Amino acid sequence: MRYFVRDGTLFIRGRFRAASTGVGGGIADVTTVLNHTVPHDFQEDPVRRLELITAWHGVFRDYFGLLTAVDMRHLCVLQYDYVTVFITAGVSNPTPSPSTPHTINIIAYSREGMADAALLETIITATGAKAWALHHLGYDFPGTTTDAVVVACERDAEPMHTYAGTLTEIGRRVHEAVLFGLPEALARQQGRVKREGPSFFIYSRYGGDHWVEWQKENCPYHPCHFAGQRCDYCYCPCYPCGDEDLGEWVNSSNGGSVWGCAGCTLLHIPEVADYMKRNPEATLAELKRFRERL
Structure with missing residues (x-):
């Protein structure tokens, strides 16, 4: 798996088996998962927008895509052993009103293989962690009106995970990453934490289990x-x-x-x-x- 941000879009590239609740979602073999930033007043056809973005960057049609109004500078990437989670989050007003455009996008990737059922269960696990994190932050809603989740694993890896609830090894890692990462993503989007680019966190066991933000400057x-x-x-x-x-x-x-x-x-x-x-x-x-x- 390789990931990079280019022209306001997060590209995650590889050979994946994936499940998506986003644009053109479902379960499929894909080579790309992307999260693309659009203007706050975006009114275009989302399918057409993603087709144009992927064509411009030479990506074939085997992709899953998400849209967000959050700048990719506020992206949070969290690595917990073989699991990597990508989060962009925008909740500017604590209201469940459908007229207020907010989006929390979560992409979870596993270097280890997963059964299709585990891919689907990871969507539930990530969504539950998102709701729990919002509750802890004082919001009175479990999500926003346009949230989406993509879960991907290595297509060629032997499926090691049949389930992905919070009692499983992979589910626990996804749950912890979202629970920690969502507040960090919101803090950056709301301007309470200033970073020039995406933030990277790693789960460390050195000196006790904890999350560490890696910053090359410090x-x-x-x-x-x-x-x-x-x-x-x-x-x-x-x-x-x-x-x-x-x-x-x-x-x-x-x-x-x-x-x-x-x-x-x-x-x-x-x-x-x-x-x-x-x-x-x-x-x-x-x-x-x-x-x-x-």
């Missing part, structure tokens, strides 16, 4: 590799790459194994980081070849 470990390094991709979009030239599998504290790549500097090289920004779907082999030409 990283206490900088520079962790070499002077002049770039940190745009500190949390590598290729992870876990499995390339033993760059890392190795190590035993984890819970008895499993995790990909360890603390010594990898590939995407810290300024020229490689710039290349990745220009070509966000570049393969690992392509990035390594580019490095060799420097």
Whole structure:
């Protein structure tokens, strides 16, 4: 899975099995999930708008799309092990009035395979967490009139998850990510938290389980590799790459194994980081070849 923001649109690219409640939703194999920002006075046909956006960016018709009036600068991305959740949220007035245009869009992605039933149950889990988060924030409604959820997993992965309620491992991760991420997304959209671009959070077990917002400007470990390094991709979009030239599998504290790549500097090289920004779907082999030409 790769994701990037371009021209006011979040693109999530890969080979997915996905379920969507958004425009043209359902259950299907798709290569793209996108969340596109539209003007606050948007009155166009949403299907036509997404067709134009995807055609402009060279995306085929196998996609699920969402629309929002929230600027992608306020996007929150939350990574909890093999689960990544993307949230944009707008609730400018605490009212359930259908005449007030608000939207909370949630996209949940699993690196591990899921049965179709689990994809559908994740929509319920994410929606329940959204309602719970809004309640804790003092709102008297469980959602807005145009909310949507997309759930995607790796199409080629063996289905490891049959269910996705809050008592399951995957459901618990999605629930916690939405419960934490929705208030953060609203804080950014409402201007209470200022960020120049999307915010990235990771669930850390170091020093006790908690969420950490990663900000390259305030990283206490900088520079962790070499002077002049770039940190745009500190949390590598290729992870876990499995390339033993760059890392190795190590035993984890819970008895499993995790990909360890603390010594990898590939995407810290300024020229490689710039290349990745220009070509966000570049393969690992392509990035390594580019490095060799420097």
